[in-house]
Amino acid sequence: MAEEATKPSKVDIMGLCQAMFSKMATYLNSELTATSEEYKLLENMNKLTSLKYLEMKDIAVNVSRNLKDLNQKSAALQPYLDQITLNEKQVAALEQAAYKLDAYSKKLEAKYKKLEGDERIH
Helix, strand or coil, rough: HHHHHHCCCCCHHHHHHHHHHHHHHHHHHHHHHHHHHHHHHHHHHHHHHHHHHHHHHHHHHHHHHHHHHHHHHHHHHHHHHHHHHHHHHHHHHHHHHHHHHHHHHHHHHHHHHHHHHHHHHH
């Protein structure tokens, strides 16, 4: 009798099994739902990343196009820049010639004044 008292009845075992299976189903359902939600999150992250890469591609294309335009404009302006550089060199040379001419005219003026002063004395 003591053995019978410690043995669970078939009804108790069935109830416990049903509760266990129900809880196991709830647990597995939750695990699958969590996994599914993680995949949805990854899918959304991938979509956003893809959109960002498309935006960055568009920006890179625009930058490339603008850089090409700037290079073409720079190439078109290069002859004018070369002419400006040449003009600067010529102006610098002309300025040096003007300084030399000024120095020479001052020497001539000094000689003239000296000669004029010598003629007055005589």
